[in-house]
Amino acid sequence: MRRRDLLLAAGAAALPGLATAASARRPNIVLIVADDLGWGDLGGYGARLIRTPRLDRMAREGARLTAAYASANICTPSRAGLLTGRYPIRTGLAWDVVRQSDTVGLPPSEITLAEMLKPDYATALVGKWHLGHVAPYWPPTVQGFDLFYGLPYSHDMKPLALYAAQAPGVELTREDVDSPRLTQRFFDRGLAFVETNRARPFFLMLALTAPHVPLEPNPDHPHRSPAGAYGDVVEEIDAGVGRLLDRLKTFGLDRDTLVIVTSDNGPWFEGSAGPWRERKGGSGWEGGFRVPFVARHPGVIPAGIVSDAPSMNIDLLPTLAAWTGSPLPAVTLDGRDISTMLKRRGAPSPHEALLLFDNEAIAGIRAGRWKYLVRSYYRTDDLPLDAYDYGLLFDMTLDPGETYNLAARHPEVLAGMKARLATARAEFGPLAKGPRTRRK
Incomplete structure (x- = not known):
């Protein structure tokens, strides 16, 4: 049995109630x-x-x-x-x-x-x-x-x-x-x-x-x-x-x-x-x-x-x-x-936060009404904004165009976003492989 078949079989075994549902069209x-x-x-x-x-x-x-x-x-x-x-x-x-x-x-x-x-x-x-x-x-x-x-x-x-x-x-x-x-x-x-x-x-x-x-x-x-x-x-x-x-x-x-x-x-x-x-x-x-x-x-x-x-x-x-x-x-x-x-109208998102990747780097995090942006391009540079202590915090409800940074106004939100970013980088950083030309 191939690995994918084993994984699917394991998933099915974990959900025994689906057998009845599967019998119907x-x-x-x-x-x-x-x-x-x-x-x-x-x-x-x-x-x-x-x-x-x-x-x-x-x-x-x-x-x-x-x-x-x-x-x-x-x-x-x-x-x-x-x-x-x-x-x-x-x-x-x-x-x-x-x-x-x-x-x-x-x-x-x-x-x-x-x-x-x-x-x-x-x-x-x-x-x-x-x-x-x-x-x-x-x-x-x-x-x-x-x-x-x-x-x-x-x-x-x-x-x-x-x-x-x-x-x-x-x-x-x-x-x-x-x-x-x-x-x-x-x-x-x-x-x-x-x-x-x-x-x-x-x-x-x-x-x-x-x-x-x-x-x-x-x-x-x-x-x-x-x-x-x-x-x-x-x-x-x-x-x-x-x-x-x-x-x-x-x-x-x-x-x-x-x-x-x-x-x-x-x-x-x-x-x-x-x-x-x-x-x-x-x-x-x-x-x-x-x-x-x-x-x-x-x-x-x-x-x-x-x-x-x-x-x-x-x-x-x-x-x-x-x-x-x-x-x-x-x-x-x-x-x-x-x-x-x-x-259902008004149902909340099941996500506490969503990660936005640019290539293999986390460039932004969306959590509820807040958006934390940590990378942007300027001319030929890919700027790690948070490395310059300039991570941008936007209220997507009030400012959907991401124009005004509210990091200084909401230090508690900023701290939470930084913690999420650190956790995500620890998890996904080791998975990065770099540009494809380096892999040949």
Whole structure:
């Protein structure tokens, strides 16, 4: 028996009450992860130049989280955190993104969302992987997905090819990548998977490439957004979500399916970070980490839930374990079950604090209404602010833009944050591996 099977078996043994739950049909899960979609790019989050009527309706019919964080301010580590429920530094993928020449990836010993849901679920990853493109990290069918259809990494990286895999092998499809139509093709393939597996529980992860650059609007989709090409590709995502929701209703699966839409990190060169400071890759500032998070499950999530309690994409694994009655893997998890936040108005965050990593360094801590920032970039320097006794303390309720330091006004809060930082550095510091060039 492989290590991951042992860990899952141990988790199941620790939760004997799940045997009864497993005998009933479990809810379907559709997880849509956009690439570089900004917090402020959806109408429900204040967008005015981009029209997202289906996503806005989805939010009205379900839950909208306003303090959802990615587990990293760039792609690869954020996806590792999302799939494992663990801070990316635990997986060895916290530093930068996987480059074309890299031979690293998500360790096979890590247990992903897809593996947690097996064998009860049909599982598919449609879209971007970016967690390793050489063996033993590739294809994604080695990490619990029955089907993979998509790209090994971002669509601005070369060489680029579109792959299809169903365990155990991988083969190059005969189709060209056709970047302008990637969103359409990903939704098409995802909907085909849903139709094929509608008689059993399924987990579909739609990892879109939009609105990551290059921005190449679909020529078959109307180009009308006042936000230019960026707005066009986001509006196509909205249309795709609408197609998905309509198809679920046609199949009679509407009330049996949890649909979640979020982003892997904040916006890059274009897009809106809303009121939050900085953008993708911006050290510990909010704009690189804050992401939209909309969830809909009729009859389970009450309509119109809006929560400002902090959460992170590492919470998806434990939350979906609770949602589906699946056993948690017997590993150290940093994520927490946020089911209550999605189902009950005013429910608090299960986290006392969330760590914000920039590469392998802790750059910030969010705890309740307070944010402690200890790293920032200035020109070519990565400044350890707390080393200069200039750690910045922000009240996120009064000052969401992180503009005024209140450390001197609240010494007790500052002391608590420093203690949290020291504890976290003691735990995670030994896990740091340094830049990838040093590992070769």
